[in-house]
Amino acid sequence: MCGIIGYTGHRPAVPVLVEGLRRLEYRGYDSAGVAYVQNGEMSVLRAEGKLASLEEKVAGVSHHLATTGIGHTRWATHGVPVERNAHPHVDNSGRLAMIHNGIIENFEEQREWLKERGYHFNSDTDSEVLVNLISEGMKADRSLPEAISWALGRVEGAYAIVVLDCTDPERLYAARHASPMVFGKGVGENFVASDIPAFLPYTREVIFLDDDELVELTPSSWRVMDVKTLEPVEKTIDHINWDVQAAQKGGYKHFMLKEIFEQPKVITDCLAGRINMQDMSVQLPELESLAAPKRLHILACGTSYHAGMWGKYLIESWARIPVSVEIASEFRYRDLILDEDDVVLSISQSGETADTLAGMRRAKEFGATIIGLCNVVGSSVAREADHVLYTQAGPEISVASTKAMCSQLVLLYLLAMHWGRQKKTLPDDVRDNAVKNILALPTVLETELPRLRTRATELSRLYSASHSFMYLGRGFQFPLALEGALKLKEISYIHAEGYASGEMKHGPIALIDPEFPTFALALHDELFLKVKSNLEEVQARGGRIIALTHPGLDLNVTDPWIIPELWGPLDSFMALSCLQLFAYEVADYLGKDVDQPRNLAKSVTVE
Numbered sequence: 001m002c003g004i005i006g007y008t009g010h011r012p013a014v015p016v017l018v019e020g021l022r023r024l025e026y027r028g029y030d031s032a033g034v035a036y037v038q039n040g041e042m043s044v045l046r047a048e049g050k051l052a053s054l055e056e057k058v059a060g061v062s063h064h065l066a067t068t069g070i071g072h073t074r075w076a077t078h079g080v081p082v083e084r085n086a087h088p089h090v091d092n093s094g095r096l097a098m099i100h101n102g103i104i105e106n107f108e109e110q111r112e113w114l115k116e117r118g119y120h121f122n123s124d125t126d127s128e129v130l131v132n133l134i135s136e137g138m139k140a141d142r143s144l145p146e147a148i149s150w151a152l153g154r155v156e157g158a159y160a161i162v163v164l165d166c167t168d169p170e171r172l173y174a175a176r177h178a179s180p181m182v183f184g185k186g187v188g189e190n191f192v193a194s195d196i197p198a199f200l201p202y203t204r205e206v207i208f209l210d211d212d213e214l215v216e217l218t219p220s221s222w223r224v225m226d227v228k229t230l231e232p233v234e235k236t237i238d239h240i241n242w243d244v245q246a247a248q249k250g251g252y253k254h255f256m257l258k259e260i261f262e263q264p265k266v267i268t269d270c271l272a273g274r275i276n277m278q279d280m281s282v283q284l285p286e287l288e289s290l291a292a293p294k295r296l297h298i299l300a301c302g303t304s305y306h307a308g309m310w311g312k313y314l315i316e317s318w319a320r321i322p323v324s325v326e327i328a329s330e331f332r333y334r335d336l337i338l339d340e341d342d343v344v345l346s347i348s349q350s351g352e353t354a355d356t357l358a359g360m361r362r363a364k365e366f367g368a369t370i371i372g373l374c375n376v377v378g379s380s381v382a383r384e385a386d387h388v389l390y391t392q393a394g395p396e397i398s399v400a401s402t403k404a405m406c407s408q409l410v411l412l413y414l415l416a417m418h419w420g421r422q423k424k425t426l427p428d429d430v431r432d433n434a435v436k437n438i439l440a441l442p443t444v445l446e447t448e449l450p451r452l453r454t455r456a457t458e459l460s461r462l463y464s465a466s467h468s469f470m471y472l473g474r475g476f477q478f479p480l481a482l483e484g485a486l487k488l489k490e491i492s493y494i495h496a497e498g499y500a501s502g503e504m505k506h507g508p509i510a511l512i513d514p515e516f517p518t519f520a521l522a523l524h525d526e527l528f529l530k531v532k533s534n535l536e537e538v539q540a541r542g543g544r545i546i547a548l549t550h551p552g553l554d555l556n557v558t559d560p561w562i563i564p565e566l567w568g569p570l571d572s573f574m575a576l577s578c579l580q581l582f583a584y585e586v587a588d589y590l591g592k593d594v595d596q597p598r599n600l601a602k603s604v605t606v607e
Contacts, residue, residue, distance in 0.1 A: 002072060002194065005017055040169075048081060077377065102179040105156045212226065256595055275439065296343050298323060306405070309478070350374070352376075400594070456585045463544075478501075
């Protein structure tokens with residue numbers, strides 16, 4: 001997820017671009033850059049780090065004659081966040097500059113093809129490959145839109161791009177596929193951006209581009225085409241009434257809610273380039289040189305720890321690898337017993353979690369192999385691990401983690417499949433179902449999320465006066481019970497505890513009374529009857545129960561929350577969204593600061 005903006009009009013372009021990037025910085029802050037044409041020459045300014053670094057460079061050069069340009073703020077997916085990987089990227093001829101949001105899955109193949117034709121590359125990015133592919137397309141007497149169409153027909157993956165041609169400096173082209181792009185219609189000026197806040201001070205007239213559409217814009221004109229045929233496409237102009245802050249959140253009240261609703265796209269992005277449909281296999285080239293471990297230690301904190309617990313069930317079941325899940329702050333101080341054959345999987349959204357890093361370093365002292373699973377390219381976890389898997393979830397702004405955990409579950413799911421295939425412990429029918437159903441998951445989840453939120457809102461009104469909560473689950477649902485309790489306590493400040501359902505009679509049942517509700521995960525699996533029995537014990541003591549359950553199950557509770565039944569472990573993704581939405585709606589109803597709860601920080605970088 002990156003922030004992109006293009007402008008053509010009557011104003012000096014660079015200040016408009018930098019101002020727009022400031023409003024988009026929540027989408028990425030690894031590096032930033034602008035490109036513009038002045039006196040017939042392409043100028044590109046780029047800087048590593050946050051936008052302030054770019055602003056310093058911009059202040060030192062003359063750019064007041066440029067009235068068209070493009071700008072980008074980056075969240076790294078290919079290549080570490082250094083200046084040479086920052087956008088915009090320029091083709092070898094110096095004629096074209098391009099910015100890109102998304103992931104080109106077959107960029108390595110295309111890069112090798114271009115190298116054979118004499119192209120050289122200055123970055124590690126998929127984006128530089130694409131701008132040179134467009135340049136190659138122009139060699140056959142194609143116009144720029146024809147070359148863009150040709151190049152995009154050769155690539156696989158997701159993209160939102162904006163292209164600037166120094167020989168036609170008042171014209172921009174922008175196209176999208178599976179990445180957001182919106183056109184802003186002004187008076188004597190026009191805009192394109194990855195999100196509305198970039199140009200909201202100048203116009204509220206917008207056109208939302210659909211997949212496989214290409215827009216051409218000048219200061220006084222615009223047209224939308226089908227990117228494959230270049231035939232015109234009729235579009236409707238919408239008027240936006242949001243203020244800037246609401247626009248940054250996509251119209252949602254809080255970033256947390258926006259990020260919950262982004263989870264279908266997060267799953268899609270996480271799967272991008274990692275499934276081979278020909279043989280229904282998982283592609284994790286990052287682990288090609290690593291054999292399936294004899295023993296795996298998962299190391300994490302907080303929400304990432306709960307994701308690791310969930311992954312343990314799946315890896316042990318599909319890959320038959322013994323797994324221990326360790327709280328990093330405890331692991332680092334233990335008298336460890338590790339062998340050189342052991343593998344440590346370190347999970348951290350930020351890649352900077354102090355305890356997780358310290359645990360990794362201790363494990364390295366024993367000669368263990370380290371796999372990092374994180375969201376931030378170039379982070380400490382990524383740099384210090386022997387192998388790294390990126391979740392590709394994009395920036396997560398709300399302190400309470402939501403989409404990050406979702407992406408971690410996807411990677412753990414893929415890891416279990418990958419090692420199960422290596423060890424020949426994953427039956428073919430399970431493998432085929434695992435692939436087919438996770439590919440369908442984003443569509444299912446996107447369809448259900450509005451309905452899930454409606455039910456979460458209803459239940460929040462009934463239970464927001466509670467002072468304590470118990471969360472219960474078994475098997476795959478036990479880690480989710482822990483996560484549900486964590487979400488409720490960290491944003492609503494209501495005390496909550498998560499337990500394995502079978503442990504209830506070993507003490508927690510003493511707390512049950514009509515004022516102490518239970519949130520249970522009672523899904524249709526081999527442990528359902530056990531969970532049902534546990535809930536009957538709660539009811540016998542007058543306890544109120546919210547139960548996440550499936551249609552047709554015989555379950556008599558105070559407030560059933562019926563959700564669609566998905567295949568196998570994928571039920572957890574639907575349940576996770578419910579737990580997040582319930583915590584969100586309770587906290588919002590109580591008037592809490594949802595995105596920045598008291599006493600908490602997004603990344604715990606000190607002990």
